[in-house]
Amino acid sequence: MPGVIELEGLSVRFGKVEALRNLSGSFSGRAIGLLGPNGAGKTTLIHTLLGFHRPSAGSARVFGHDVRRNDKAARALIGYMPERDSFIAGMSAVRFVRMMGELSGLPPAQALERAHEALFYVGLGEARYRMLETYSLGMKQRAKLAQALVHGPKLLFLDEPTNGLDPPGRERMIKLIKNVRDAGDVHVILSSHLLRDVEECCEEVLILKDGKIARYCNLEEERRANRKFLELEIAGDVDAYVAAVRTLGCESARAGKRRIKMVLPPELRIRELYRLAAEQRAQIRHLDYKKDSLQDIFLKAMDLDPLGDADHGRLRA
Amino acid sequence: MAVYEHSYSRYPGPFTPAWSRFLVLPRFAFKDVFKSRLLVFFYALSVLVPVFYGLAIYALNNLEVLDSLGNAGDELGRMLKVDETFFSVFLLVQSGFAFWLTVFIGPGLISRDLANNGLPLYLSRPISRAEYVLGKLAVLLLLLSGITWVAGLLLFLLQSSMAGWEWLAANLHVAAAIVVTSTLWILVLSLLALALSAWLRWKVVAGLLFVMIFFVGDLFALLVNMLFRTEWGHVFNFDQLIQIVAASMLGIRPPDGPPVWGCVLALLLFLGFCLLLLHRKIRAYQVVS
Known part of the structure; x- marks a missing residue:
């Protein structure tokens, strides 16, 4: 049975710029979050799947329909909610x-x-007979969702659906997306730079970076795999402490100047961490069990230091 | 997805044939066009002219009617004759109506979609860019055909039915001229209007430029002819080109200008340019590379 979306060495080039680079994979999740910083290729991927851009190499299929050779058949199964303000003036909703x-x-x-x-x-x-140009931003977003759903698509592309919405509007949109997802008849691809939106609505995430797939994972499985995840705040020589805990078999990563995230081996006890801190003349000021958040998954995929990289600002948790 | 259930469900019913979906565009556009009373009035006026011509054909073929008009009838019978000139004047008048109808309708057809980023909504549906253009083109093609070649052919058939088969056989070239020149004129008007609509994205400006291209084109043609002592300057004067083609097909004296092949070539090149412009502009998203 073909996946919902199948990519085989998909590349898309605009002049000298290669927007998508050799993407491959089969994606069949019920709700997939498409993440990545600005310019990562999220929207380009959606547009390519809709047949707006021709692949420069490789191929993409939606429900088995090649988007280059059989784009109309693919589009017949897709509902698309564009990112930008899109409507037709002079028409009632x-x-x-x-x-x-x-x-x-x-x-x-x-x-x-x-x-x-x-x-x-x-x-x-109640507002369906009003002209679209008289709608507020939130109403226009919902009208865009309605037009994406009207023909009962099997696959729904939502490109930044909560853009510009106030908190109640966002809540309402998220609730609608969850409702569509849970109806079970439709697969949802949600492209967003808001990690929270993706975390709330999606089961899987596809992270793009510089036009390449940086990570594709199931969020729940990812969380389950990271039960022994600890976050520590250290006073003293943090580098020496990190080096010491690594000798115990811990995986660790700096999460700021004084913060460390680590995954402990199953047999290791917490008191060992305190013992090491005493040996290194460091103090553990804060220690907390945490599940790996989408932000962590995202930052790992981006190879970013969570607090130290300017790119972090482009994505909001 | 019943209203009272407030839940989502897929559409389980039948779908329309894929080839027919572009016709949705003109159907919705016609409703918008005929919302304007001015346009309805103008279109009715352009339909009245063929009705008047029909009455004239009836009168000229009916001695009793001419007799009832007395001396005026005799005068009318001597002055008016249903021949090539009669139909060339009809085409000229209807071309004018077609021009002004296009000025009112054409520039808003695509610009409205572009101004509000509506194209991705259309092109994410199972219709192609060509079908989108064809759908928009159909709005003008259908409206303008009704007042030009369709009306012209009806008049031709009316005259044939009254004058007999011999007249029909002797004047088949008139029918061909009506269809060919009207179609050429409609294509020039429609494609230019759509191209400007897609290029400028602003209905008013596109409309003004559309009018200017025809009026300034006339002046420019005269200027080129004067400067270079040639007749080829008329290639910038589209209505003149159409008149030359029509006159040559009808077998009447053509206005000054290039030979017929030159006129047809110039018109085809112009149509090709409009199509190229549409090809470049009708895209879901413009990519700046």
Whole structure:
């Protein structure tokens, strides 16, 4: 059975810039978060899967349909909510969503019925006869979601769906996305620079960096695998302490000037850490068990020092 | 996905044939076009002219009607004759209506989508860029055809039915001229309007430039002809080119200008340029490399 999305050496080039570099993999998760800093290739990947950009090498398939040779068949199965403000002025929401449904192949009567349903579903039922240009940003975002859902796609691309939304608007959008995901009929690809959005909505994450796949993992499995994850705050010679704990078989990483994250071997007891601290004349000021957060997974994939890298600012947890 | 359930479900019903989906675009566009009373009035006016021509054909083929008009009828019968000139004047008048209809409708067809980033929404559907352009083109093609070659052919058939088969057989070239020149004119107007609409993204500016291209084109053609003592300057005067093609097909004296092959070549090159512009501009996202 083919994966939802299959990539084979996919590369996309714009002039001299290679936006996607040799991406390969099969992705079948129910809800996949697409993460990466600005310019990592998230939107380019979505656009390529929609057939907006032609691959310069390799291939991509959506539900087995090659996006270069059979792009219309692929698009018929996709719903797309673009990142930017996109609408058609001079149209009421219901007419807009109906037209989009008809363009996807719904007969006129069914398209009208589904347009009403989709707008009620996203919470725009009472405003469905208003012109789109009179909508607030949050309402426009929901109208974009409604047009992406109207034809009942098997795969939904959501490109920065919470962009510019206030906290209640964001909550509402996240709830809708979760609801769509849990309906079980549709796979969701959520591209976002907001880790929290991805963490709340997605089961898997695909992390892109410089046009390459930096990491693809299942969030829950990743968390389960990191039960012995500790975060320490050290006063004293941190470097010497880190070197000492490594001799005990601990994996460690600096998480700031005085912070260390470490994974302990199963047999190691916490008191050993205190003993080492005493030997190194360091003090453990803070010690806490933690699960590996998406931020940690992301930062590992980016090879970044969590507090020391300027790129960190581009992503918000 | 029932309204009362507030839950998502896939669409289980039948789908329309893939080839027919681009027709959704003109269907929705027509509703917008005919929302404007001014346009409805103008379109009705452009339909009234063929009706008037039809009445004239009826009168000229009906001696009783001419007799009932007395001396005026005799005068009318002597002055008016349903021949090539009659249809060339009809084409000229309807071309004018087609031009102004395009000025009102054409520039807003694509610019409205581009101005609000609507293209990704269209092109993420199972329609291609070519189908999108074809859908937008169909709006103008259908509206303008109704008042040009369709109306012209109806008049031709009316005259044929009244004058008999001999007239029809002797004037088939008139029918061909009506179809060919109207189609060329419609394509020039439609593709130029769409290209400007896609290029400028602002309906008003696109409309102004559209008008300017025709009026300034006339002046520019005259200037080139005067400076270089040639007739080839008329290649910048599209309505003149169409008139030359029409006159040659109808077998009447053509206006000054390049030979027919030169006119057709210039028009085809211009159509190709418009298509190229549309090809470059109609994209879900413009990539700056």
